[in-house]
Amino acid sequence: MASFDKADIEKLIDGVLPWPATQDMLKSSKDEDRFDKYVEIMQARVDFEDPILLPLTPMLFIVNDNGSRVVKCRCGQCFGDYRVNWKLSALIYVRDDEEKMEQVYVGREMPDPGWIQLREYICAGCGAQLEVEAVPRGCPPDFEFLPDLDTFYRDWLGRPLPDTCEFKDATLDQINEWAK
Amino acid sequence: MSATASTMTSNTPLRDRMHANDEAFKTTGSLFGLTALTRKEDDPGTYEAVWHILSNLCNTAWATGCKVSSSPIAAEGGDALWGLHTATGEAVCISRGISAHAGLLSDMIKHFIELGYEDYPGFKQGDIFENNDPHYGGIHSPDFDMCMPIFYQDKLVAWASCVSHVSDSGSVTPGSIGFLNPDCYSDGIPISMERVGEHDAFYPWYEMRIRSRTRTPDFVMGDARGRLAGCITVRERLHEVLDKYSLDFVLDAMNEYVEDSRRYAVKRVKTQTVPGRIRKSQFKDLAMKGKRVLLAKQDIDCMFNLPMDLTINADASVDLSLAGASGTVPFGENISPTALKSGLMMGYSHVVGFDMFNSGPTTAWNVEMPPGGSWANPYPVDYQAASGVAWAPAVTWLSNLYEVFGRLFQMRGFVEEMAAGSGSIMTAEFAGINQTGMYLTGLTLEQASQGSPARGYSDGQNSAWCIYTPEGDFGNAEVGELYYPILFLGRNVAPDSGGFGKFRGGLGHTAVWMVYNTPGLEYQCGDAGMRSKTVGNHGMYGAYPTVPDRPGYGHKTNLKELIEEQKPLIHERGGPDNPAVTSKITAELAEDSAVAPFVTPEALVDYDVIVHPISGAQAMGDPIERDPESVVNDLNEGWTTQRVAREIHGVVTTQPNGHVAADHEATAKRRQQIREDRKQRAVPFKEWWLEERKKVEAQENMDNAVRVMWESSMRLSPEYGEGVRKFWNLPEDFTFTPDAG
Numbered sequence A: 001m002a003s004f005d006k007a008d009i010e011k012l013i014d015g016v017l018p019w020p021a022t023q024d025m026l027k028s029s030k031d032e033d034r035f036d037k038y039v040e041i042m043q044a045r046v047d048f049e050d051p052i053l054l055p056l057t058p059m060l061f062i063v064n065d066n067g068s069r070v071v072k073c074r075c076g077q078c079f080g081d082y083r084v085n086w087k088l089s090a091l092i093y094v095r096d097d098e099e100k101m102e103q104v105y106v107g108r109e110m111p112d113p114g115w116i117q118l119r120e121y122i123c124a125g126c127g128a129q130l131e132v133e134a135v136p137r138g139c140p141p142d143f144e145f146l147p148d149l150d151t152f153y154r155d156w157l158g159r160p161l162p163d164t165c166e167f168k169d170a171t172l173d174q175i176n177e178w179a180k
Numbered sequence B: 001m002s003a004t005a006s007t008m009t010s011n012t013p014l015r016d017r018m019h020a021n022d023e024a025f026k027t028t029g030s031l032f033g034l035t036a037l038t039r040k041e042d043d044p045g046t047y048e049a050v051w052h053i054l055s056n057l058c059n060t061a062w063a064t065g066c067k068v069s070s071s072p073i074a075a076e077g078g079d080a081l082w083g084l085h086t087a088t089g090e091a092v093c094i095s096r097g098i099s100a101h102a103g104l105l106s107d108m109i110k111h112f113i114e115l116g117y118e119d120y121p122g123f124k125q126g127d128i129f130e131n132n133d134p135h136y137g138g139i140h141s142p143d144f145d146m147c148m149p150i151f152y153q154d155k156l157v158a159w160a161s162c163v164s165h166v167s168d169s170g171s172v173t174p175g176s177i178g179f180l181n182p183d184c185y186s187d188g189i190p191i192s193m194e195r196v197g198e199h200d201a202f203y204p205w206y207e208m209r210i211r212s213r214t215r216t217p218d219f220v221m222g223d224a225r226g227r228l229a230g231c232i233t234v235r236e237r238l239h240e241v242l243d244k245y246s247l248d249f250v251l252d253a254m255n256e257y258v259e260d261s262r263r264y265a266v267k268r269v270k271t272q273t274v275p276g277r278i279r280k281s282q283f284k285d286l287a288m289k290g291k292r293v294l295l296a297k298q299d300i301d302c303m304f305n306l307p308m309d310l311t312i313n314a315d316a317s318v319d320l321s322l323a324g325a326s327g328t329v330p331f332g333e334n335i336s337p338t339a340l341k342s343g344l345m346m347g348y349s350h351v352v353g354f355d356m357f358n359s360g361p362t363t364a365w366n367v368e369m370p371p372g373g374s375w376a377n378p379y380p381v382d383y384q385a386a387s388g389v390a391w392a393p394a395v396t397w398l399s400n401l402y403e404v405f406g407r408l409f410q411m412r413g414f415v416e417e418m419a420a421g422s423g424s425i426m427t428a429e430f431a432g433i434n435q436t437g438m439y440l441t442g443l444t445l446e447q448a449s450q451g452s453p454a455r456g457y458s459d460g461q462n463s464a465w466c467i468y469t470p471e472g473d474f475g476n477a478e479v480g481e482l483y484y485p486i487l488f489l490g491r492n493v494a495p496d497s498g499g500f501g502k503f504r505g506g507l508g509h510t511a512v513w514m515v516y517n518t519p520g521l522e523y524q525c526g527d528a529g530m531r532s533k534t535v536g537n538h539g540m541y542g543a544y545p546t547v548p549d550r551p552g553y554g555h556k557t558n559l560k561e562l563i564e565e566q567k568p569l570i571h572e573r574g575g576p577d578n579p580a581v582t583s584k585i586t587a588e589l590a591e592d593s594a595v596a597p598f599v600t601p602e603a604l605v606d607y608d609v610i611v612h613p614i615s616g617a618q619a620m621g622d623p624i625e626r627d628p629e630s631v632v633n634d635l636n637e638g639w640t641t642q643r644v645a646r647e648i649h650g651v652v653t654t655q656p657n658g659h660v661a662a663d664h665e666a667t668a669k670r671r672q673q674i675r676e677d678r679k680q681r682a683v684p685f686k687e688w689w690l691e692e693r694k695k696v697e698a699q700e701n702m703d704n705a706v707r708v709m710w711e712s713s714m715r716l717s718p719e720y721g722e723g724v725r726k727f728w729n730l731p732e733d734f735t736f737t738p739d740a741g
């Protein structure tokens, strides 16, 4: 079973690992300790202390914040319960007319704003652009990933988390609050 | 006693063996009931060696078959595939070429067995069976699927298979990308689950049908002979392998390769992804209103909803749903569920199960039947639906799979395996008399060489990749010129065509053609998965998606004069605000930004110009995190522009000695300013939601195509519709209302 230096994995993440070493990683049977090393690397790079449970994206992490599982940006900005689509806690800027679209796509490269809108999800803490959606009006935001964290830790990693949390999409609960 | 896999012998009818295999998989969880891989464990060296020999014999068939075929599509582009299958149809290994078809070929063999063809007309050495009919599992008529049983010591022990993409399928418009076909009757020549030859030869009436019902019969027959030659190659080489390694060993090993591959894929999901639910929306446009169409009902704009809802279960099995898929369209862009599922084998093999490419990996999938009456399952409601280019929605949907698994690999730290989404596929086909006086129609291979998706650690590669084939080869320009009455004036990397992100997609290219030596040529700018009014929903980790496909052309130009005066011609596309087709030449009709797909309203003539762009792939990551040195490199290569560098990547440059260099201090400042600007102009989601829900309810600034799409999506998948209504807090009876008529 292959195993790689943490330093090399860091270089890979930063896009500076030489190609032969990258190929070696691609071709070798996968290292079993990668997840733990990756989490350690990310933990050292983020601006918060809460232990990372899952790197949701390179910028967003599900963390254990004093017993509750919440999504945090690497800058520490909190996006709430991981079972609610974190986009509901982000800032959003939508390009839904030509004037706004033109700042990204000019001339023949511009999509038709009557067909799709560009939604930019921004972190209120650090101003990072976390995701961009290109969807027609009416499309609910994609809840890209709702992990079954307990199954993952208990059955796949063989080390259950100390507490459990029901595997359910709670996004509509939040919407119902707003709708009142 | 009912038959089980272990009591099956090679004398048992194939259909019974197939059913026993299904049963054994259900009860043991292993394909063929193989709870142990005995041949692999006992003799791993031979097991591995035979695998490579079998792979190689498929590649030999590919090399032979493509050369026997005279069509430029196979001979130059390699757009074909050969496979070796178990007696019950599972694909064991395949050649290079259009790997998207392995699942289709496997399903076709199983279908022949299921339909009782073993009893009538029977299977024997030298029989040739074919299908291209979507109603019986084919994908679209130009893809001729063939299989031949392989007998050894008087027993049917395996199958050879092949698909090739012919230059003309006999559909209502010339060529093989039948996007304009209004119904299945216009889809072209059908081969409906037929025995088309015996004793290694085609029936005369097979050839007669091809001669009277396709426009390029010599090429179509050339492809048929190429398929046959390749299948015979598979059979003869397999015989040698059986002589050398013994029938028992090879047949056991063939089953084990498939089960081995299944285990690999399942293990890969368990060790490299995370259980949970994944959702990825995707859309594509097909704007035909006001264009040259065949029937009045086609004078419309369409939008496809191509959603992917995927659950990874605790046992690493995968559930897949297309709930929300929109309704059928009166064009050739509908696909049967069988063909779609087979296409999935390709996508899944690319991202997960690629150790031994065969039928194994997708057996761990549970694919929910797509909603009846949708583009992905047309026949229950629309039995006449056309499938002239069924790949178009399918590959656009499959592009999701790359991004989705890219995201999953990231979560486990396997950054080297990550990929963003695919680019789009816009084809170029010609029809007309060429320079030798021969009528010709067919596909250029330009679209088979797109940019590759951004990776977790680097940009994608330029002009080196294609979602439906690992060949990534657009063929030689000179060979294209030999067949078609065109001359290449340029083939250039297209700047800014790989999205904008920390890592960008590989860039696409633009072909610039001059029409030459023909009384008239039709240019069909086709849809095999293009987008022209929209961009892909592939803003992965904050990147901007790849630009839409917008081809150009100039009709009745001054190129002849420019050539005679030895003045500069047009060799590239020009910037989006400075198109070469309107600035470098003059033309009576100049179009720089045509909405694809289309057929030119009238034939193009000598010295007309076509500017045909091929998409780059998708990017990933916040564009202002792109290494300034990468931006500078792109500027110096001509692969990006100052506007994109400064406005989108926030990179400020200087030009001290003719070469662009980054001003790192000014760049850091500019990027900080961009972050502040973003926070200033963005609003809390709730604030936007409160306003947006009113606009959704009022259907404000929503094109009719979008409203038609939502209406059908919500009607065909009531639960999905419920989700849309609930998210926007719309009344329970709310529906989107298309324009009357």
Ligand SMILES: [Zn+2]
Binding pocket: A073, A074, A075, A076, A077, A123, A124, A125, A126, A127, A128
């Ligand atoms: Zn942040």
